[in-house]
Amino acid sequence: MSLYESLVRPLLFRMEPERAHHMAMSLLTSGLAPKTPLPPGNEVEVFGVTFPSPVGLAAGFDKDGVALNHWKDLGFGFIEVGTVTQHAQPGNSKPRLFRLPEEKALINRMGFNNAGADALAKRLEKAAPGIPLGINIGKSKVTELEDAPEDYAYSYKLLKDWGDYFVVNVSSPNTPGLRELQDKDALTRILWRLKEIDSQKPLFVKISPDMTEGQLDDVVETSIDFGLTGIVATNTTIQRDMLPSDPNQTGGLSGAPVKSLSDQTLEYLANKADGNLTLIGVGGIMSAADAQHKLDLGASLVQLYSGFVYGGPGFAAEVTAGLRKTLPSA
Ligand SMILES: Cc1cc2nc3c(=O)[nH]c(=O)nc-3n(C[C@H](O)[C@H](O)[C@H](O)COP(=O)(O)O)c2cc1C
Numbered sequence: 001m002s003l004y005e006s007l008v009r010p011l012l013f014r015m016e017p018e019r020a021h022h023m024a025m026s027l028l029t030s031g032l033a034p035k036t037p038l039p040p041g042n043e044v045e046v047f048g049v050t051f052p053s054p055v056g057l058a059a060g061f062d063k064d065g066v067a068l069n070h071w072k073d074l075g076f077g078f079i080e081v082g083t084v085t086q087h088a089q090p091g092n093s094k095p096r097l098f099r100l101p102e103e104k105a106l107i108n109r110m111g112f113n114n115a116g117a118d119a120l121a122k123r124l125e126k127a128a129p130g131i132p133l134g135i136n137i138g139k140s141k142v143t144e145l146e147d148a149p150e151d152y153a154y155s156y157k158l159l160k161d162w163g164d165y166f167v168v169n170v171s172s173p174n175t176p177g178l179r180e181l182q183d184k185d186a187l188t189r190i191l192w193r194l195k196e197i198d199s200q201k202p203l204f205v206k207i208s209p210d211m212t213e214g215q216l217d218d219v220v221e222t223s224i225d226f227g228l229t230g231i232v233a234t235n236t237t238i239q240r241d242m243l244p245s246d247p248n249q250t251g252g253l254s255g256a257p258v259k260s261l262s263d264q265t266l267e268y269l270a271n272k273a274d275g276n277l278t279l280i281g282v283g284g285i286m287s288a289a290d291a292q293h294k295l296d297l298g299a300s301l302v303q304l305y306s307g308f309v310y311g312g313p314g315f316a317a318e319v320t321a322g323l324r325k326t327l328p329s330a
Contacts, residue, residue, distance in 0.1 A: 005312065018097050021097070025062070028313075029070060036316070038052055038053055042320050046300045049164050049202070051131075052131055055077050055319050056134070058303035059169065059303075060082075064115045064123065068081070068123065068129045068133075069129060071129065072131045076316045077301075080133075081135055083112050083137065084136070084137055085116060085139060085151065086155055087140040089112060089114065092111035096109045098247070100247060100257075104256040105243075107252065108252055111174045112140075117137075134167055135162065135167070137169065141175055148189075148190060164202065167205070168204070169206045170187060170206065172236075172252065173208070182207060191205075204280065207231060207234055207235065208235045208237070209233070209239075216265065220272045224273070231280070235252065237258050242260070243257055254306045256306075261283070263281075263284075270299075280300070281299030281301070285302060285304050287319070289322070290307070
């Protein structure tokens with residue numbers, strides 16, 4: 001058991017989850033968190049970008065990019081900031097983040113609390129993350145669904161020069177109606193608008209683990225038609241059947257219980273896309289073996305969120321060290 005698991009995690013887990021998150025971020029930005037930088041030898045080259053390792057931080061942990069310069073010190077090979085929206089917004093009322101320690105899981109209904117695209121642009125101007133940066137964009141709550149393309153377009157236009165890749169998030173369960181944007185026509189309208197602004201930037205769409213095979217077929221076809229770089233699979237689930245009892249909290253479930261749904265989605269996408277899309281695997285990675293499994297299923301990169309909350313500051317380095325060294329070299 002690591003020092004984090006035996007000592008720090010019990011202290012953090014005694015705090016209200018969102019407060020613990022802020023505390024962890026403060027420790028990180030003040031340089032007090034233990035540093036676990038990556039040794040060389042884990043590089044991968046994907047869509048023309050060299051990643052120091054294929055293990056990244058998933059969207060939502062550092063939504064506003066407040067700790068941009070510190071993730072490299074924790075051994076992450078890349079980070080994805082956001083979800084950021086055109087308008088700054090407070091998100092849903094608290095409490096909105098819950099732990100399920102027995103299940104190694106979280107439930108959240110944050111609702112894209114973020115300081116908005118303009119604030120992120122200002123931070124990015126001064127930042128030096130030292131690792132590849134993904135920017136995840138979403139729709140502001142105040143924007144009607146039919147006006148979604150312009151909301152995404154605003155953030156994309158403003159931020160496009162800073163991201164090594166961009167993610168169109170249409171899969172959070174916590175913005176009413178957002179997941180309807182995964183439908184072919186709605187997604188097409190958004191992608192059309194973004195490609196009009198810049199057709200060269202690597203662009204991904206992030207999907208939910210709750211889609212039917214028919215919906216997945218549509219997303220793959222639309223992604224290939226638009227020349228997207230790939231798909232991030234997956235976001236959190238609204239399903240609860242895999243839990244021993246229903247915790248009765250609305251929101252997206254992440255961590256160990258979402259692994260199997262995420263893996264099934266990833267496997268289906270890999271078969272359907274047949275090498276024509278780059279896949280980023282996320283959902284339920286709680287160990288190096290879980291990450292390796294996603295790479296074996298066809299992901300080129302993987303991301304951590306809940307596993308990092310449970311595993312602590314050494315988790316990214318631990319996962320990376322445990323991967324089979326069969327990575328395509330940069
Ligand atoms: C508290 C919390 C906030 C999240 N916020 C976002 C977000 O803003 N945008 C997004 O695309 N995904 C968000 N996610 C989803 C994660 O990026 C990830 O897709 C999901 O948690 C599954 O990975 P995990 O099982 O490793 O946690 C969030 C997850 C959690 C737990």
